[in-house]
Amino acid sequence: MSHPTSTPTYPQLWRSGLWQDNPAIVKLLGLCPLLAVSNTAVNGLGLGVATLATLLVSNTLTSLLRPVLDNAIRIPIYVLVIATTVTIIELLMKAWLPELHASLGIFLPLIVTNCLIIGRAEAFASRQHLSASLHDALSMGLGFLWVLVLLGACRELVGQGTLLDDAHVLFGDYAKAWVVQLFDADHGMLIALLPPGAFFALGLLLALKNWIDALQTQAPASDTAIESPVTDPVT
């Protein structure tokens, strides 16, 4: 089923993924890994990059398979493509980044169930040509990634007073010196590292996003709001 619908322009795609339809703070997709793994900036970055890579591969393959995608088999094919990609990423990470693999734990294989990825395959890549699908994957993936890293950095900073703790699990031993101890937290705001802290931090981030949007609408409307380029059936 591949009627090429009107393709949004690339700036529209990027605006949409990074801010307007951000998968994490607007669509609220993939909240389970988002909340669980954002306890440090490095963990957030690791999962963000793995999700971005999965999204790139799945959007590429889905877009290339458009001519043969049939209504009856399109969902199984998405699942097949996504599960294969995630398994490959997991194997590669186990071989080359074993420490990051250990610290992401179950949330790495669970990328398979992230609605963001199957959502983009169904709503976008199965209807658009390859180049637009790649831009969409990059913008949505980076949109998810920056929220993960920002949440991780905030929680790490408030909870233990550091930034970039454990950077060596991602960047090798020479990154051990990157950690910045801004203050000695002394367990005062421990809650930031625990699951409730994840909800608080995400809630505050959502409020901040809405506040910024509200400020922009109040300001003289120099740029009119662009309508969402695609409607997302998967939520």
Next chain:
Amino acid sequence: MNTTGTRLNCRAGMILGGCVLCAMAALWLVQSMTQERIRHTQHARQTESLLALLPDGPFDNDPLLSVQWLEAEGLGSRDPVPVYRVFRNQQPLAAVLSVASPDGYNGEIQLLLGIQYDGTIVGARVTQHQETPGLGDDIELRRSNWIQGFTGLSVTTTRAQDWTVTQSGGQFDAFTGATITPRAVVHAIHRALLWFEHNRDRVFAV
């Protein structure tokens, strides 16, 4: 019979089957490429963690390959646990025991404990736990060097009543706000030492 529909379904099935075959091929390829390296990485990581708890080499044997699974309730587990032994000049030198503590604050705490043949602790490390982050996790070496305080101790250097935290009249420091976690670790290590005294021959049986 709707032949067009059947033909369509047949085509869809073939496409799906083709995709499955491609996916299998890709997975097989990546798995065969990474298999050797994953095994190597895991072996290196495990060896590294054992060597940190053993006296300096050389040994007669690879500690990881000398593993023996023992039924040992004294080590805190109902199932057989791995015991890694090293020998020098055919004489038993030291062993690493896998110890579990059931009385942590939140679930089981798992440790590795390196002991010389005479019963002196070479070192201890917590390998797995779900204690409160920021409070109980000072038992991890990456958070504090508390766990290194066990090195050199044995049941002869430290009396039985001293094997607990200071709040309970023992000689080990507890952490601010967390007594249960360090006490669980101290008790588990003490139990393991006592078990080792009585089971030394089993541990080093060839």
